[in-house]
Amino acid sequence: MTQWKPICRVDDIPVLGARRVARAQGADVAVFRTAQDKVFALLDRCPHKGGPLSQGLVFGEHVACPLHNWAIGLHDGCAQAPDHGCTPRFSVRVEGGEVYLDAEELQTIAVDDSELQAQALLRRVAA
């Protein structure tokens, strides 16, 4: 059974913006709010070069990375073609104006974060 962890209220997230949620493991999750008050959560790290997606602008159901303007899908964390790559996404539940994330998923993706760091290191070595 899913254990939903309360994160913040929908109203705490700026419309067409984001709010970062610090995790115990040190990586951040960003929660995004669309114009229609839909809420999504992604790791706050662009799949391109790690830009802080929480500082990008939300348009439709995408966020524009503030570093090089890649459009990242909020529903899947993936870059819009011709760019490619995905950042981890998190399940979100909104109930009574409160935003919840899956506690177990946060733990799992925190473990996977070491893989992301390894990939970033490989990209730097290959560049």
Ligand code: FES
């Ligand atoms: S780091 Fe996000 S587009 Fe380059």
